[in-house]
Structure formats: C-alpha cells, structure tokens
Amino acid sequence: xxxxxxxxxxxxxxxxxxxxxxxxxxxxxxxxxxxxxxxxxxxxxxxxxxxxxxxxxxxxxxxxxxxxxxxxxxxxxxxxxxxxxxxxxxxxxxxxxxxxxxxxxxxxxxxxxxxxxxxxxxxxxxxxxxxxxxxxxxxxxxxxxxxxxxxxxxxxxxxxxxxxxxxxxxxxxxxxxxxxxxxxxxxxxxxxxxxxxxxxxxxxxxxxxxxxxxxxxxxxxxxxxxxxxxxxxxxxxxxxxxxxxxxxxxxxxxxxxxxxxxxxxxxxxxxxxx
Numbered sequence: 690x691x692x693x694x695x696x697x698x699x700x701x702x703x704x705x706x707x708x709x710x711x712x713x714x715x716x717x718x719x720x721x722x723x724x725x726x727x728x729x730x731x732x733x734x735x736x737x738x739x740x741x742x743x744x745x746x747x748x749x750x751x752x753x754x755x756x757x758x759x760x761x762x763x764x765x766x767x768x769x770x771x772x773x774x775x776x777x778x779x780x781x782x783x784x785x786x787x788x789x790x791x792x793x794x795x796x797x798x799x800x801x802x803x804x805x806x807x808x809x810x811x812x813x814x815x816x817x818x819x820x821x822x823x824x825x826x827x828x829x830x831x832x833x834x835x836x837x838x839x840x841x842x843x844x845x846x847x848x849x850x851x852x853x854x855x856x857x858x859x860x861x862x863x864x865x866x867x868x869x870x871x872x873x874x875x876x877x878x879x880x881x882x883x884x885x886x887x888x889x890x891x892x893x894x895x896x897x898x899x900x901x902x903x904x905x906x907x908x909x910x911x912x913x914x915x916x917x918x919x920x921x922x923x924x925x926x927x928x929x930x931x932x933x934x935x936x937x938x939x940x941x942x943x944x945x946x947x948x949x950x951x952x953x954x955x956x957x958x959x960x961x962x963x
Contacts, residue, residue, distance in 0.1 A: 692724070692792070693776070699731070701731075724740055762841065776830075778829055779828040781909070782829070782914075791904065795831045802832070803825045803859075803862065805871040807879050817874045825862055827862055880908045884906070891931060897932060914939055918939045
C-alpha cells in the first residue's frame with residue numbers, strides 16, 4: 690500500500706525549516722516506506738526527500754469568519770494519484786513515538802480519521818464519552834484519496850453553503866466527511882492545554898514534562914514548537930498559560946530535524962540555503 694504524508698505551507702507563515710523538521714519526525718517514527726508531499730506556493734529550502742506539489746487554489750474559500758480553508762485543497766480530485774493512504778499533519782506538531790500502531794488502526798477502519806477537538810480542562814474529569822463534542826481538530830487527518838473528493842468539490846461549487854455550516858476548514862471536514870472517525874483518545878495531546886500548567890499552578894514547576902504515552906503533541910495557537918526549541922527562548926505562551934525558556938525534549942526533536950536536513954543537503958553537495 691502506498692503511504693503518503695502531506696503537509697501544507699503557504700505564504701510566509703512557516704519557513705522551510707518547519708517542513709524539514711516534520712519530515713525528520715515522520716522518518717524517525719514510521720517503519721514502512723512513505724512519500725512526503727508538501728503542498729506549497731514556496732518550495733525554496735525544502736530538503737531533497739520532500740516532494741513538492743502546487744498548493745491547490747481554493748478560490749473564494751479564503752479568509753472568512755476568522756478562519757481559513759486551504760486544507761480543503763488536499764481533497765482535490767487526482768492530486769494524490771497512486772496514494773492509497775494519505776496522512777496530513779500540521780507543521781506545528783511534534784512526533785514522539787512510533788506511528789505504526791495508529792497507521793494499523795486507520796487501515797483497519799474505513800473512512801476519514803481526524804483528531805477530536807479538546808475540551809476545556811475541567812471537562813477532562815469526565816470520560817471522553819460524556820464530554821461535549823466540539824468537532825474535529827485537523828492537526829492530523831487521514832483518508833484514502835478519492836473517497837473524500839466531495840469535501841473540495843462541494844465547497845468550491847457553493848462556498849456560501851460551506852460558510853453557512855462551518856467557520857473554518859477543520860470544522861467543515863469534521864461535519865461533511867463520509868464515515869468520519871475520531872482518532873483514539875490519548876494518541877495526541879495539546880501542548881498548551883495538557884502540558885503547560887494553568888496560572889497560578891505554573892509557579893509550582895517551570896519544567897514542561899514530556900508526555901508519557903502520546904505519540905503526537907499539537908501546538909495549536911501559541912506557542913509554536915520553534916518558540917520553545919531555541920536555546921535562547923525567552924517568555925512564551927499566553928497570559929494564563931505562560932512559560933519561559935527552552936523545553937528540552939522539543940529542543941532535542943528540533944535539533945535532530947535540523948541535523949538531518951543538513952546531512953540530506955550535504956549528501957547531494959548542496960546547502961539548505963542554496
């Protein structure tokens with residue numbers, strides 16, 4: 690089965706470094722062969738192993754209601770020709786453990802698989818089944834290309850109808866995907882919600898511990914991985930969930946990604962800046 694990991698990079702929001710580090714994270718935690726495809730309008734600086742494809746235009750599906758819709762471009766018919774299973778990852782995630790078990794889980798259950806949006810922490814005192822369903826969290830989405838083309842086609846044909854039911858692409862995907870399933874609880878955690886203590890508990894410990902079981906850490910909102918990966922990192926986070934300085938396990942992950950990038954370019958007699 691042909692496996693492909695997909696990421697999106699558009700405009701100046703994320704540099705090539707983020708794509709290169711994510712590639713290394715996938716390479717380190719997936720045992721089977723895979724393609725890594727970046728849908729982008731700016732391919733400069735991407736490491737040689739990364740395939741580049743044009744970011745599909747989403748026409749009127751630009752900014753609306755404070756959200757953005759470029760992820761629907763992943764479902765453009767024919768875009769992922771020859772791919773049997775596609776796994777999209779946001780650039781602001783950190784991979785900590787093997788993805789092999791989650792790939793086996795996805796293959797065993799037909800349909801689209803997506804993270805479930807997290808509830809405010811007070812709800813986590815209850816079992817997942819009793820928490821309000823806040824819809825999809827699209828930092829990771831897995832599907833079989835060709836089975837979800839309607840997500841792109843219907844929204845492009847009638848953008849106003851798409852806007853009427855959702856304020857952003859992740860909400861739309863969760864509502865309109867055929868045979869949609871949430872990925873297992875505990876597979877992924879939110880850096881901000883689950884790992885950064887809420888004020889004033891952050892005064893008890895300034896160290897951000899690596900999660901014990903999660904394979905994926907999602908950095909939605911602020912901070913981003915690079916904000917806590919630099920040795921010179923200063924204050925980061927939000928007013929109620931602040932932090933300071935580098936987070937050792939994120940720094941190690943990022944440094945490994947940069948080292949792998951330099952090695953990949955050196956093997957081809959090139960420089961990442963060329």
